[in-house]
Amino acid sequence: MVAxxxxxxxxxxxxxxxxxxxxxxxxxxxRRSSGIGAPIARSRFLMIAVAVFACLGLxxxxxxxxxxxxxxxxxxxxxxxxxxxxxxADGTLLLDLKASIYRxxxxxxxxxxxxxxxGVLIGSFRAWEAAxxxxxxFIRYMPVxxxxxxxxxxxxxxxxxxxLIIFIGTFFQQVLMIMDNVKRVPAxxxxxxRTLGLPDRKILTRIVVPSALPGIWDTLRISxxxxxxxxxxxxxxxxxxxLGYRITVSQRYFQTNTIIGYILLLGVLGLITDQVxxxxxxxxxxxxxxxx
Amino acid sequence: xxxPKLRIAGLHKSFGTGARRTEVLRDINLDLADNEFVSLxxxxxxxxxxxxxxxxxxxxxxxxxxxxxxxxxxxxxxDRGVVFQSYTLLPWLTAQQNIxxxxxxxxxxxxxxxxIALEHLDLVKLPHSANLYPxxxxxxxxxxxxxxxxxxxxxxMLLMDEPFGALDALTRHQMQExxxxxxxxxxxxxxxxxxxxxxxVYLSDRIAVMGIGPGRIMRTFNVDIxxxxxxxxxESAAFMDLQRNVHKAIREASRRPEMA
Numbered sequence: 379m380v381a382x383x384x385x386x387x388x389x390x391x392x393x394x395x396x397x398x399x400x401x402x403x404x405x406x407x408x409r410r411s412s413g414i415g416a417p418i419a420r421s422r423f424l425m426i427a428v429a430v431f432a433c434l435g436l437x438x439x440x441x442x443x444x445x446x447x448x449x450x451x452x453x454x455x456x457x458x459x460x461x462x463x464x465x466x467a468d469g470t471l472l473l474d475l476k477a478s479i480y481r482x483x484x485x486x487x488x489x490x491x492x493x494x495x496x497g498v499l500i501g502s503f504r505a506w507e508a509a510x511x512x513x514x515x516f517i518r519y520m521p522v523x524x525x526x527x528x529x530x531x532x533x534x535x536x537x538x539x540x541x542l543i544i545f546i547g548t549f550f551q552q553v554l555m556i557m558d559n560v561k562r563v564p565a566x567x568x569x570x571x572r573t574l575g576l577p578d579r580k581i582l583t584r585i586v587v588p589s590a591l592p593g594i595w596d597t598l599r600i601s602x603x604x605x606x607x608x609x610x611x612x613x614x615x616x617x618x619x620x621l622g623y624r625i626t627v628s629q630r631y632f633q634t635n636t637i638i639g640y641i642l643l644l645g646v647l648g649l650i651t652d653q654v655x656x657x658x659x660x661x662x663x664x665x666x667x668x669x670x
Numbered sequence: 671x672x673x674p675k676l677r678i679a680g681l682h683k684s685f686g687t688g689a690r691r692t693e694v695l696r697d698i699n700l701d702l703a704d705n706e707f708v709s710l711x712x713x714x715x716x717x718x719x720x721x722x723x724x725x726x727x728x729x730x731x732x733x734x735x736x737x738x739x740x741x742x743x744x745x746x747x748x749d750r751g752v753v754f755q756s757y758t759l760l761p762w763l764t765a766q767q768n769i770x771x772x773x774x775x776x777x778x779x780x781x782x783x784x785x786i787a788l789e790h791l792d793l794v795k796l797p798h799s800a801n802l803y804p805x806x807x808x809x810x811x812x813x814x815x816x817x818x819x820x821x822x823x824x825x826x827m828l829l830m831d832e833p834f835g836a837l838d839a840l841t842r843h844q845m846q847e848x849x850x851x852x853x854x855x856x857x858x859x860x861x862x863x864x865x866x867x868x869x870x871v872y873l874s875d876r877i878a879v880m881g882i883g884p885g886r887i888m889r890t891f892n893v894d895i896x897x898x899x900x901x902x903x904x905e906s907a908a909f910m911d912l913q914r915n916v917h918k919a920i921r922e923a924s925r926r927p928e929m930a
Contacts (some may be wrong), residue, residue: 566754569728572746574823575773584771588762665760665803 394605398581403430453635460645461635470624473566482609485544489605490598493549497556497594502586503568511557518550522608535616540609547608548601559593592663599655606648660663673740674701675859676725681734683720685686693884694720698734698886700878700887702827705927709870709877711916712906715768717885718863722831725861748776751820755832757812759804759819765791765811768798769819783879793852810841814848814851821852827859834869846872847901854898867916871909872899877916881923887903889915 435455441447442454449457491550500507525546533539563586571581613622621640628636683695694717702708710718723729725736727746736743740751746752759768769787780788791800794814804812813833820828834842846869853860853873864870870877874893881888895908903909 439809564756564758566756566758569726569746569752569754570758572728573726573750573752574772575746575750576775582773585760589760591762633913663762664804665764 383602395524413584449630450632450634453638457635458639458642461633465624465636465639474621474624477617478609478613478621479524479621481540481578481613481620482544482605484537485541485609486548486602486605488541489545489549489552489601493552493556494594497553498560498582498587500553500592501557501560501590502582507557511554514553518554520548523611526611530616539616539619540612543612546606547611548605551604552597552601555597556590556594559590559597562593563589592659592666594661595655595662599652599659602651602655606644606651610644635654672903673737675704676700676702676861677735677740678721678725678754681721681724681731681736683717683729683731684724687828690904695724695731696886697822697885698706698885699885700890705858705859707853707862707873707875709862709864709874709909710880711867711870711877712880712885712920713882714865714880715885716880716924718880719831720885721880722829722863723860726829736901751823751825751828753813753820753828753833755828755835756806757809757816757836757863759807759812759815761804764801764803765796765807765815768815769822772823778823781917785821786909787818790822791815792820793821794848798844801849806907808841809837811843813837816848816850821856821858827861830860830862832863834866835864842866842869843901847857849873850899867913867920868904871895871913871916879916879919879923882911882924889919891919 403552422499438507439455442449442452448611453461462471496510500510523542526543529539529542530547565587567589568581571585576584609620610622610625613620614626617623621644623636628634628640673713678698678700681695681698682693683901684693685690686692700708712718720729724731725743727743727750741752752902757831759765760771763771766784766787769790770783771851773783773786786913788797791797794817796811796818797812799811799815804815807815817833834845837845852874862870863874871893877891877893879889879891880886891912895906895910895912
């Protein structure tokens with residue numbers, strides 16, 4: 379009956395009428411640029427950020443150039459760059475990178491692959507939450523560092539030990555954050571699914587999970603940052619290759635330039651993965667207004 | 671024997687247990703005839719949204735009878751279309767896909783889903799917004815898609831929980847006019863919750879005024895204002911009188927018994 383009716387002349391409000399058009403972008407009134415939450419231009423933001431890096435770099439360069447500190451404590455930027463170049467040329471750096479990236483990928487994948495379904499489950503069903511959430515909350519407060527000796531006892535200095543440390547460091551945090559992502563799905567979305575007569579399983583897969591996905595993606599991005607820390611920790615104490623291993627070995631030979639070079643490299647790697655995840659998130663969830 | 675479209679008889683509802691038990695609805699009796707438009711009005715806390723939610727099957731109740739066409743309501747289902755106050759368009763689907771989502775749940779095949787979805791976007795005057803995502807729609811447009819979605823799978827009745835409550839005054843008026851127009855042409859049993867008396871008088875055949883402590887239906891008003899109704903009807907003496915009377919009834923119904 380409803381759909382078969384002939385077209386009706388438009389009511390006064392056309393779809394592009396004043397109250398129905400897209401929401402006005404933003405107020406154009408000028409605001410002070412220094413107030414709390416006041417917006418600044420993107421170019422200005424970038425300029426300030428770059429300036430801070432440049433200042434620190436300059437301070438480093440000047441301090442070492444004037445020999446205010448001994449090179450064994452803080453080598454010059456040039457020395458660090460040369461050393462990194464040398465390690466790249468003889469293949470050491472690439473080998474270390476490969477070993478570390480392999481370990482973080484596998485460890486992080488295992489943690490995430492388990493954390494997502496469990497987080498969704500305990501975010502959706504209170505009985506599962508009662509069974510798992512207090513336990514996870516308890517384990518989460520055990521320092522990851524304290525597990526290192528145990529992990530070596532269990533799995534020696536193999537890659538499995540690295541996976542284990544990365545897993546312990548990220549999985550328990552991920553589970554709780556994903557539970558939170560799921561709980562933030564509006565109750566009316568679930569209500570909608572129920573009024574459409576969908577069974578719980580379909581409400582979960584077609585409404586709850588897609589709705590929580592942008593948040594879950596953010597959780598993965600944040601926890602990947604932590605995973606780098608746990609990877610290096612595991613490699614520092616028990617490894618025969620990898621970025622963390624090279625840092626420990628370099629300490630033995632007072633190769634401070636290698637240590638600093640690798641630390642900077644780890645920072646860059648973290649920054650790159652974070653930016654890539656952010657950019658991917660913007661593409662994947664663009665229609666949801668997820669990207670600011 | 672013939673059944674009313676919706677029968678609510680002797681319905682009771684409480685939250686909590688033991689000493690913290692609060693009675694929210696007491697002995698609710700309300701029948702909706704086929705194609706009747708009934709509004710529930712009352713101050714906040716009178717349980718009008720809870721009642722609607724119970725009829726939708728989203729909350730259970732303690733005692734009483736609840737039936738559609740004589741069949742008891744046990745759980746949510748496609749025989750009742752629900753429009754929520756909050757925007758419930760799924761943000762990862764376009765306007766058209768949001769309607770198709772419901773039609774797919776109702777078991778239609780892909781080409782039927784598409785056809786019906788487009789017809790209903792036309793019905794709510796959004797023929798050019800099929801491929802827009804909710805983030806690209808204004809509040810009024812989102813609720814129009816939500817109404818189109820709830821109508822699309824031909825429920826036996828429509829349940830609306832303050833659907834225009836979050837909209838600005840101008841948009842709200844446009845939505846009321848659109849809803850009246852759709853309803854007058856297509857006729858459907860509607861249970862409509864609102865706290866806006868003008869809105870209730872403009873849209874309804876009958877208005878049930880609810881009181882608090884616990885929530886009860888205190889009075890009902892028949893709205894004997896001729897249809898089709900257009901905006902001008904709001905200026906008429908009959909409209910103003912009824913609006914005043916409903917307001918007065920809400921004021922009286924909102925006094926808690928112990929304060930009276």
